[in-house]
Amino acid sequence: MTTPAGTPPRPPRHQVDPRAVRYWLTSGLISLVTVVVVAVVPALLWEPVRPWFLGIGALVALLVLPRVVVAPWLRYRTHRWEATDTAVYSRTGWWGREWRIAPLSRVQTVEAKRNVLHQAFGLAAVSVTTASAQGAIVIDGLDATVADDLVAALTTATEQTQGDAT
Amino acid sequence: MTEQSEVPWERLDPRIVLAAFLGALVRLVPAAVAWWLFDQTDTAARVTVALFAAIALVHPANEALKYWKVRYRITPTELQVRKGLAVRSAHAVPLHRIRTVDITAPLIHRLLGLAVLTVGTGSNLMADPTSGVALAGLRAPVAASLRSRLVREAEIADEVERAPSTATAPVQDDGTIVELRWGWVVYAMSGVWLLVGAVSVGGTLFGMASAIGRGDWLTNGVAVAAAALGVFAAVVGLVAFLVVGAIAGATTFVTGWWGYRLAREPGGTFVATRGLFTTRSFTADRARMRGITLSASPLVRLLGGALARPVMTGISLRQTMNESAAMLPTTSRDEAVRLGDTLLGTPVLAALDDGTVRLVTHPPAARRRAVARWVIADAVVAGILGIGAVLWSWPVWLLAVPVALLPGCVLAGRAAYRALGHALVDDHLYLRRGAVVRRTDVLEVRGISGATVTQSPVQRWLGLAHLVATTAAGEQAYRAVDVAVRDATALAAELTAEPSVAAPEAPADTRTLSV
Secondary structure (H helix, E strand, O other), rough: OOOOOOOOOOOOOOOOOHHHHHHHHHHHHHHHHHHHHHHHHHHHHHHHHHHHHHHHHHHHHHHHHHHHOOHHHHHHHHHHEEEOOOOEEEEOOOEEEEEEEEEEHHHEEEEOOOHHHHHHHEEEEEEEOOOOOOOOOEEEEEEHHHHHHHHHHHHHHHHOOOOOOO | OOOOOOOOOEOOOOOHHHHHHHHHHHHHHHHHHHHHHHOOOOOOHHHHHHHHHHHHHHHHHHHHHHHHHHHHOOOOOOOEEEEEOOOEEEEEEEHHHOEEEEEEOHHHHHHHHHEEEEOOOEEEEEOOOOEEEEEEEEEEHHHHHHHHHHHHHHHHHHHHHHHOOOOOOOOOOOEEEEOOOOOHHHHHOOHHHHHHHHHHHHHHHHHHHOOOOOOHHHHHHHHHHHHHHHHHHHHHHHHOOOHEEEEEEEHHHHHHHOEEEEEEHHHHHHHHOOOOOOOEEEEEEEEEEEEEEEEOOHHHHHHOOEEEEEEOOOHHHHHHOOOOOOOOOOOOOOHHHHHHHHHHHHHHHHHHHOOOOEEEOOOOHHHHHHHHHHHHHOOOOOOHHHHHHOOOOOOOHHHHHHHHHHHHHHHHHHHHHHHEEEEEEEEEEEEEEEOHHHHHEEEEEEEEEEEEEEEEEHHHHHHHEEEEEOOOOOOOEEEEEEHHHHHHHHHHHOOOOOOOOOOOOOOOOEEOOOO
């Protein structure tokens, strides 16, 4: 379509760590294997429910499949982030797209999270929340050191702002 | 957290023990009635009666114990509440964090001159121990004086944040802004209760009857009535459905809004008092208002009514759920506009009505999407009926239903498009949407804590996007649906004061943090 609808927000400055592709691939594979196991094991053990379990299992597996086949690479292309001395800015998504902006004056908590899989790849996810229950910014797939530096820098920067930011 | 202080600890009023005892008696009534109607052969019924009796005793016993368990005091900086006999727990709510104070008095409390005082701090975290505290069972005058003291203290701490308040509605000498008008009952009767009233009443009756093993009384009664009425059964059923719904709506309105009065207090806070059996008094500070939502369901809109709801910070989830924070009933639209503007302190809604603020219409692509959504829903229905006709030999004429509905779907989509609109004027963001329940949100930009632009693949193709403004107030997220992507970008940049987001490239001179 050639509607002169303008351009979306500009891409944030930084890409996430390249290892994030393997992280997303692994987590996708884990979900896929879980679905297959959950469907196949009862199907093998219990004859009457076999078609149901295999049918529903195949359907769910089909829905999970893109997470393994395409999502990790598309995510890596889309996921970008940026932190200036006034705001945190991110772009995420692989099917749709989502740009999130949180001014530092409204930021309430900043933390780096590392689950087991993150740790295996030396990665981390940084989450930035405001006083709103909605719209937390999560930057997933950062190098662990970069994440720690980012958290430290954001914490210092937000401490200097005043008020309860509501 | 809890500081040492010389202020003595206070107890709740001893009459709460009596209130608890009376409460137990009232709660035993269902058990007694159930026993009397008891179907002796039904095990489930016997269990129910036992449960009724147990429930009737457990809660009041716990309430009565509160007299011995609960101690509270107000130090210069905190409201402290201590609970427990063996295991002690302590809550301390810093006075400057108190956002709302709310007094309710259930009937038994009221007869004994008692009231419940609830303090809200605006934390939305369920687990946050400072998110709010309730003192159940204060003498009514004590609750009232505590309320004014807490509100005063909270204001002093907040003076810096206070916005200048300019009245837009005439305020009487005693501060009254509006009082109950009985005509509003019409809106309560034509609102959501019209549809859910009969379901709710019927469900409750049947539930109670079957709980004591007499469910067949009701079902038999309905069957006999239907057989007697013959062909008129459907018509009579529909009329009965609507009448019960309207009565339920009217009853809810009368009990909930009896003696309603909204007033401004000398300090600038707003107090809404209402209630027939349970009286409620809800106090909220002008500085807590972050906007107004004006909404109307179809019938209410047809009758010229609307509901104005202030978008406030500092309302806990619990207060939102039990409606104790409601400050306005559904009124005539003009009145809703006037009251909303008064609460917000600026004529934002009036500006929309008199044309001072004009909403930006959304691009034609948004109309295509709105129409497509309704048509696709219709097509899905047709598809299901088609599959049913082939596989399970459903009657083929059923397919005429989605075909007949098609023009209606197109019209509904177009109506949904016409409802769309947004504007960012001065310090207010206006958002309007909804073909069925139309709603207009007006948000103060100072209350917006972030912006999100989302785009699905279809929206990308059509050059559309959603813009979501997140806030700590009200519903936490307010969205502009299917905006031109250019507008979404510009709004996001402006709401967050980050002009660089709308620029084609990241500016070279901005200082970035780390990396």
